[in-house]
Amino acid sequence: MYWGHSMNERERLLEAMKINKTDRPPCICPGGMMNMIVRELVEDKELTWPDAHIDGEKMAKLAIKSHRFGSFENYGVPFCMTVEAEAMGAEVSLGTIDTEPRVTEYCILKSEEYKNLKSINLNKGRAKAVLDAITYLKKQGGDIPIIGNLVGPISLASSLVDPMVFYKEMRKKPDEVHKLLDFVTEESLKFGIEQLKSGADIITIADPSGTGEILGEKQFATFVVPYLNKLIEGLENYKPKSVIVHICGRLKSVYKPLNDLKSGVISFDAITSVLQVKEFVKNKAIMGNVSTYTLEYGDSEKVEQISRKCVEQGVHILAPACGLGMGTPLNNIKAMKRGVL
Amino acid sequence: MKKTKEMLLNELKNCVVEMEDEAITCVAKEYIDCGYDAFDGVQDGLCKGMERAGELFEEEEYYIPELLICSDAMYEGIEVLKEHIVEDESNKKLRAIVGVVEGDTHDIGKNIYKIMLESNGFEVIDLGRDVSCEKFIETAKSEKVHLIGMSTLMTTTMKNMKEVIDTLGAEGIRDEIVVMVGGGPISRSFAETIGADGYERDAALAAKLAKDLVKAKCGNRIVLGA
Numbered sequence: 373m374y375w376g377h378s379m380n381e382r383e384r385l386l387e388a389m390k391i392n393k394t395d396r397p398p399c400i401c402p403g404g405m406m407n408m409i410v411r412e413l414v415e416d417k418e419l420t421w422p423d424a425h426i427d428g429e430k431m432a433k434l435a436i437k438s439h440r441f442g443s444f445e446n447y448g449v450p451f452c453m454t455v456e457a458e459a460m461g462a463e464v465s466l467g468t469i470d471t472e473p474r475v476t477e478y479c480i481l482k483s484e485e486y487k488n489l490k491s492i493n494l495n496k497g498r499a500k501a502v503l504d505a506i507t508y509l510k511k512q513g514g515d516i517p518i519i520g521n522l523v524g525p526i527s528l529a530s531s532l533v534d535p536m537v538f539y540k541e542m543r544k545k546p547d548e549v550h551k552l553l554d555f556v557t558e559e560s561l562k563f564g565i566e567q568l569k570s571g572a573d574i575i576t577i578a579d580p581s582g583t584g585e586i587l588g589e590k591q592f593a594t595f596v597v598p599y600l601n602k603l604i605e606g607l608e609n610y611k612p613k614s615v616i617v618h619i620c621g622r623l624k625s626v627y628k629p630l631n632d633l634k635s636g637v638i639s640f641d642a643i644t645s646v647l648q649v650k651e652f653v654k655n656k657a658i659m660g661n662v663s664t665y666t667l668e669y670g671d672s673e674k675v676e677q678i679s680r681k682c683v684e685q686g687v688h689i690l691a692p693a694c695g696l697g698m699g700t701p702l703n704n705i706k707a708m709k710r711g712v713l
Numbered sequence: 714m715k716k717t718k719e720m721l722l723n724e725l726k727n728c729v730v731e732m733e734d735e736a737i738t739c740v741a742k743e744y745i746d747c748g749y750d751a752f753d754g755v756q757d758g759l760c761k762g763m764e765r766a767g768e769l770f771e772e773e774e775y776y777i778p779e780l781l782i783c784s785d786a787m788y789e790g791i792e793v794l795k796e797h798i799v800e801d802e803s804n805k806k807l808r809a810i811v812g813v814v815e816g817d818t819h820d821i822g823k824n825i826y827k828i829m830l831e832s833n834g835f836e837v838i839d840l841g842r843d844v845s846c847e848k849f850i851e852t853a854k855s856e857k858v859h860l861i862g863m864s865t866l867m868t869t870t871m872k873n874m875k876e877v878i879d880t881l882g883a884e885g886i887r888d889e890i891v892v893m894v895g896g897g898p899i900s901r902s903f904a905e906t907i908g909a910d911g912y913e914r915d916a917a918l919a920a921k922l923a924k925d926l927v928k929a930k931c932g933n934r935i936v937l938g939a
């Protein structure tokens with residue numbers, strides 16, 4: 373509860389997530405799909421990509437560096453959305469100093485082969501690196517909120533089986549799709565809870581392949597909402613009010629099912645207007661939606677102006693609308709933060 | 714009783730629209746058995762169906778899963794009809810390459826665009842995902858294409874589209890090729906800024922525009938069959 377004192381970064385974010393009064397809105401970048409690392413931070417090659425995707429301590433240190441020089445008011449790890457898919461068997465290219473890791477080979481041909489998928493091993497590989505990073509960040513102490521990340525069920529499933537096959541199976545073999553989604557949701561939940569146990573304050577779930585634009589209202593309600601809710605309930609059962617859900621693309625076809633989402637916070641793309649979300653989505657904290665294109669290519673005045681506008685329109689949490697481009701100047705991130713000051 | 718050509722063309726079209734990707738094979742065979750022209754079957758049956766599916770997509774009646782199954786039905790139909798198509802100069806195709814620019818592996822938009830281009834009479838070479846600037850340029854030259862379509866879903870990779878356009882200029886072939894860009898973060902103003910010829914938010918509309926742009930820009934080369 374806000375009593376008029378100036379809040380620390382963790383208090384401010386956690387209260388904003390509950391739509392409680394805060395001294396001002398927080399300005400964050402959660403990590404995962406909404407990556408918080410830019411080229412200026414890795415240029416000196418001391419802490420760099422792809423190293424920091426593999427080594428937990430480097431991942432943590434890079435997140436700390438981003439907090440220190442960037443001015444987002446949180447730590448966010450990992451910096452990509454391939455950790456779960458790789459742990460379950462997909463082939464991943466870790467990218468370079470300025471391209472993100474990405475899935476290069478799917479590991480099953482159709483949804484019904486979900487039985488051939490591996491369970492996420494939390495004691496090895498990059499899943500362990502993420503947990504190590506969170507543990508390291510937690511050990512630093514302090515008042516900076518730590519955000520862990522999960523890839524949403526549709527995006528994870530379609531990193532394991534070719535999306536062209538997966539989307540068609542939604543209509544042709546819905547039962548098999550549900551079984552695959554059940555499996556990946558269980559696996560994600562296990563990984564998410566472990567992130568909370570390691571010290572994450574918040575988990576952000578982003579599901580860019582499971583949007584209303586791609587699926588339409590009916591399929592969004594059938595294949596997206598129930599699995600996101602399963603994740604949210606599982607995570608919040610362990611730690612109440614700890615989940616942010618990010619939905620990409622235009623939301624207009626899915627405002628109705630969005631209200632059935634059990635997360636207290638919803639984050640969205642720059643293409644969707646804050647005012648419209650506020651009108652159609654009730655009882656949720658609204659997070660967004662500074663254009664990452666403007667952040668990367670615009671000047672700092674413009675960035676500050678659109679950030680201020682987001683706040684005026686009533687976002688509870690100011691954040692980029694998508695993942696930051698690597699070329700985003702740190703100066704523009706600072707300009708974004710001026711929007712909440 | 715033997716069905717009329719119109720009846721069967723209509724059935725082919727409906728199979729595509731109604732996502733009948735199995736039943737369509739029988740209809741296509743029946744059409745051929747009746748001795749009707751295979752090229753018309755593709756053009757006035759299957760492609761008409763895909764065009765209608767594209768409209769339903771624009772109207773938000775259909776979404777990606779539906780559109781993908783419609784296209785499967787269209788390709789199943791083409792599979793039956795294609796060996797009966799008599800090569801004819803007037804069927805000369807428009808040639809295009811499509812790909813997702815380097816650094817991005819999202820390709821749903823590109824796939825839909827490709828499908829719609831094919832149903833608009835293009836012969837399409839799909840360079841896939843994560844395509845480098847050199848690959849676009851090299852293929853555009855060797856295949857003498859009329860159209861390059863590039864897509865991305867990530868803001869981070871948008872600058873690579875400009876690189877392709879600039880390189881086409883440096884190679885002196887920019888005036889011969891229509892360039893279209895698309896994908897989630899791309900806007901019309903971005904497309905104009907980097908000097909692309911065209912942009913549409915919707916892949917189905919983009920394919921129609923592609924045809925118009927190519928006819929306007931490369932009309933002579935197509936008539937000559939170059």
